[in-house]
Amino acid sequence: MSRIEARRDEDTVAAGPLVDGLLRGLPAEAVLTDPDVTASYANDMASFCPAGSPAVVVLPRTVEQVQHVMRTATELRVPVVPQGARTGLSGGANATDGCIVLSLTRMDRILEISPVDRIAVVEPGVVNADLSRAVGEHGLYYPPDPSSWEQCTIGGNIGTASGGLCCVKYGVTAEYVLGLDVVLADGRLMSTGRRTAKGVAGYDLTRLFVGSEGSLGIVVRAILALRPKPPEQLVLAAEFSSGAAACDAVCRIMAGGHVPSLLELMDRTTVKAVNDLAHMGLPDSTEALLLAAFDTTDPAADLAAVGALCEAAGATQVVPADDAAESEMLLKARRLSLVALEAVKGTTMIDDVCVPRSRLGELIDGVERIAEKHGLTIGVVAHAGDGNTHPTVCFDAQDPEESRRARESFDEIMALGLELGGTITGEHGVGVLKKEWLARELGPVGLEMQRAVKQVFDPLNILNPGKLF
Template sequence: MADLIERLRDGLPEEAVLTDPDVTAAYANDMASFCAAGTPAVVVMPRTVEQVQHVMRTATDLRVPVVPQGARTGLSGAANASDGCIVLSLVRMDRILEINPVDRIAVVEPGVVNAALSRAVMAKGLYYPPDPSSWEQCTIGGNIGTASGGLCCVKYGVTAEYVLGLDVVLADGRLLATGRRTAKGVAGYDLTRLFVGSEGSLGIVVKAVLALKPSPPQQLVLAAEFASTEAACDAICRIMERGHTPSLLELMDRTCVRAVNDMAQMGLPESTEALLMAAFDTPDPSADLAAVAELCTAAGATEVVPAEDAAESELLLQARRLTLTALEAVKGVTMIDDVCVPRSRLAEMIDGTAAIAERYDLTIGVVAHAGDGNTHPTVCFDSSDPDESRRARESFDAIMALGLELGGTITGEHGVGVLKKEWLARELGPVGLELQRDIKRTFDPLGLLNPGKLF
C-alpha cells in the first residue's frame, strides 16, 4: 500500500490522492441495489491526460486493479470498487475544450456534466440530444461508458450515435486516438463504437469529440389516458407505423401515476391504466399532436389532452420526470430494470411485469421510453426485510427472463456492470461471450480495468 501511494504521488498533486478511509468509502459504489462493492485502496482525481497515464502505468507496474468512475449515478454497479483497487475518478477533468458551430461538434473531457454541455451548446444555437434522467449530475464519460440514452431517443438516438472520436488511455498507459472530427469516416475498424458501452473495461476515456445538431423548435406535449396497457401500446404502434417521429414518446403505468400523485399531488388521472405522453419539436407541432390525438382516440384513449404552450408541456413532462423519485418513496429502496423489447411486444412486457409483481407480492411500477420499447420496471421493496429483498431480486430476474423471451435485451441503456453479468452470458451465448472476452484480453491482458464487471 505504501509503495502504491508513494508511486501515485510521484506523478499527481497531493490533493489528487485520497487515502482517508472515511473519504474513500464514499467512492465504493454507484446507485445500484444488490451489487457488491469492495474497499478501495485509494481514490485518485486527476486533472490531465498525463496524470491518468501515470495512474495506469503505476497500476500496471504494481498489478493493481483500476475502477474508473464518473458521477456514480449508474444503476448496474459498473462503478463499484473492488477490494484494494485504485478508484480513478474523472470528475475533475471537466473542461469543454471546443464548441464548433460550423463542424457541429463539441470536444470535451470526461468529467463534463451532461446538463452543462447541453446548456453551453444551446447558447450557440446547437443541441446535444442524449439526456439521461440524471442529466443534471451524470458525466459525459459515464454516458459513454454505459452508452446511455434518455427521453429523446425515439427521434434523436442514443449516446453511441453522437460519439465521433475518443482519446483513450489504455491499461498500460499508452494514449490511443480513435475516430474523427469529420461527419463521415470509415477508415479501419470502428474502435470508437467498441469503447462506447464498454463500462471502463477496455480503457479510460479522457477526451471525446461529440456530434451536435441545430437547436430544434420548442416542443409541445400531448397526454393520452387509456383503460388498458394493450390499448396504449396499440396507439404507440399506430403512431410509429404511420411514420410519425415524435421527439418523445413515454408511457407510465397505473402504479407510476399513483406514486407521482402521492408524492407531488399533481392531479394525474388515477383511473387510468396507462398514461402516454407524446411530444413534437417540428415547425408545426400542433398539427402533429392533432394527428397523434386521432390515432390515440382510434386506439381507445379515454381522454386526450394536448398542451397549448411550453408551460403546459413542461407541467406534463414534470410528472414523467418525477416517476423514479416517486417510486423510491413507496418503500424507500428501488431496483430499476432496463429491459428493451421490440415495440410490437411492449404490451406483453408491461402486462407480464404486472403479473410478476402479483406473483411476488411486490409493487413494481413501469415507466417506458415507449418509442424505443425500452422499459424501466422499478421494483419497490423494504431492504430491511430479508424476505422482501429476496422476492425483489427474484422478481428482477423474472423480468429480465421475460424480456429475453419477447426477443428483447437485458439492458437498453443502463449497462451490465455487476448486476446483470449472469444475464449477459445468457443473452450473448457461448460464442459471443468468448469473443467478447478475447477483445477484453486484447486491450487489458492483465485484467486490471474494472475487474468483475460485464463477464
C-alpha cells in the first residue's frame, strides 16, 4: 500500500466518528464528505497560501446546527475553519488538514430591516450586494462595499473588517456592526452589542470579533447600522503627468475639508493595463488617474471645487460628469483595474498596505522602485481618500523564479508600508499570508496580548488555527 493510500485510509477511519457525530445534529445533505467536493472548499483567492485537506464540509442552516458542529468539534478536538464565499485575499479561509470546513453560505436570510431604528438584522451568508439592494427599497443605505460585493458575504466582511470604495466618507464594516450573535468554540451562544443608537455597557466585544477572521467564534447573526440613502453621486476624472502630482491633489482635497464619497487613484501601470484590456482611450501620457465623486445636494459645485484643486496640483485634464450615466462610464476604468492587471500575466498577488494620506506619494514611488528592482509589473490602485493602497504584483505562477521574485516584492512592499507609518492590511486581513508581518507590526507585547485573548475564547485552539499568528 502506498503512503498516499495509507493516509487516505487513516483519514477515513478518523472521519468516521466525526461524520457520525455531525450527522446526529445535521441533515445528510448538509454534510459533505466526497473528497472531490471537499477539495473545492480548500482555499480562498489568495496566492502563496498553503491549504490542507478538509475531513468534511458542513453547510448548516440554523444557529442550533452551528452549535452542534462546535460541540462535536470540541468533543473530538477537531479544528474548524469558518468560510463565507471564499473571496478573501489572505488565506484566512483556507482549510487545514483534517478540519471541519464550516460554510455559512446557506444561512442567508435578511431577518429584519427597520427604517425607524435604521438597522438590518442578517445571517452571515447574506451577500453584500443583496443586502444593499434590499435596504435600498426602504430608502436606506448599507455603505461598506468591497470590490467583490456581488459575491462576498456579510459574515466574511465582518471576519476581515472589510472596506470598499466609499470608505473615505462612510467608513468601514466595523463602524456598522452594532451587535452580534456568536457561537463560541464550545458551542455556547453569546450575544454582544446592541440594537440601539448608543450603548457603552461593558467591554466592546462586538468590535473584538470584527476582524478576528473566525478565530474567536462563529458569527451567526449581525445587527447592522444603516444610513439614509444618499443622492446619486457624480464623478470627476483627473489625469496627471506624474503620480506625485496626483497625490498632491489628494492632499489638497482632504486638507481643504472636502468629503468625497469616493476618491480613487490608479497609477500608470494600471491605466495601461486597463487601456490594453478595454481600449478606453486614456492618453498614453497619463501617469496617474484620480477619480473623485460626491453624493451631496450640489455635487456639481463640489466637483468644480475639487477640479480646481486638481488643476492647481498639475492635472493635465479634468473631466466632470454631468449625470449618472457619465459617472458610471468614468468609474468603469476603476472597476476593471484588477481584472486588467490579472490579464497582464495570468496571476496577481494583491496587497492592501495602508499609509497616512500624506505619505501616499512615497508609497507609490517606492512600489515603482521595487517593481524595477525585481523586473516585475506591479500596478497600484488606491482608495486614496483613506490611504489604503492595493499594489498588485503580476506574475506567471508557472515560473518558479518569477514567483519567487513576486513574493519578495510583496514582502518589500509591506516593509515599505510599515516604514511610512502604515499598516500591513487595511481591509483584507492577515490570514496565512501576513502572519510574519503581523508579528512585526504588533511587537512582542502586542502579540502576547492578542494570543492571550485567543486563549480565553478558544482554549483548545480549534477555531481557524494557524491564522493571524
